[in-house]
Structures are given as structure tokens and as C-alpha cells.
Amino acid sequence: MNHVFGLVIEGLVAVLLVVTIGYCMLLNKRLQRLKADEQSLKATIAELITATEIAERAIGGLKHAVRDVNENLGDQLTTASEMSRVLTRQLAEGDDVIRRLSKIAVAARPASAAAASVAPEQPKISAAKATVAAAQAFAERRRANGIAA
Secondary structure (H helix, E strand, O other), rough: EEEEEEHHHHHHHHHHHHHHHHHHHHHHHHHHHHHHHHHHHHHHHHHHHHHHHHHHHHHHHHHHHHHHHHHHHHHHHHHHHHHHHHHHHHHHHHHHHHHHHHHHHHOOOHHHHHHOOOOOOOOOHHHHHHHHHHHHHHHHHHHHHOOOO
């Protein structure tokens, strides 16, 4: 019975050793996959660091470009505002000159021409066209009187 009992214990130890070896092989495979995953993770982290550095440089460049644009745009807006004021003044002066010419043309018109021009069937024309017509009539009268316009 001692031999049987010893043989059973030896068989049990052998089975446990086989199970242990199998489990060790399973753990070895898992460790190998984990190391492979670690390598791919390191590569991913390196790529991420590189992408982050590139993004930081790009953001710095964009900030610099925004500063430049703000400075240039501010200068251009100031220049445009000044130009707008100058043009507004010039337009006002031009309107004043046209009003004066219109008054001169109306004052220089003979009484019979003024009465004939007030005909009821004549359509209304714009102020600019009326001013041009008055200036042309004034110039023609001056030429007819012998004074060059």
C-alpha cells in the first residue's frame, strides 16, 4: 500500500507539474503580447509627442500671424477712415460748387427762356441732369455773347 500511496502522490505531483508548465506557457504568451503592446504604445506615445510639438509650433506661428494682421489691419482701418473723411469733405465741396453753378445758370437765363422751360408737359428730370443742362446752357450763352467759357 505504501507503494500505491507513493505512486498516487507521485502521479498527483506529475499532474500538478504539467498544469504548472501549461499555466507558465499561458503566462509567457500573455507577457509576450503585453511587451508587444508596450512597444506599440511607446511608438504611439512618441508619435503623439511629435504631433504635439508640431501643433505647438503651428500655434505659435498663428499667434504671430494674428499679431501682424491686427497691426496691419489697424493701420489700414485708420487710413481708410481718414480717406473716408477726406472724400466726404470733397463730396460736400463738390455739391456746394454744383449748387453755385446752378444758381449762376438760373440767374443768367433770360426771362423768356425761364418761362418757356416751365412748360407743364415737360417731364421732371433729376437734379444732377438739370444742373448739367443749366451749365451747358450757360456755356452756350457765354459763347454766343462772345465770351469763351
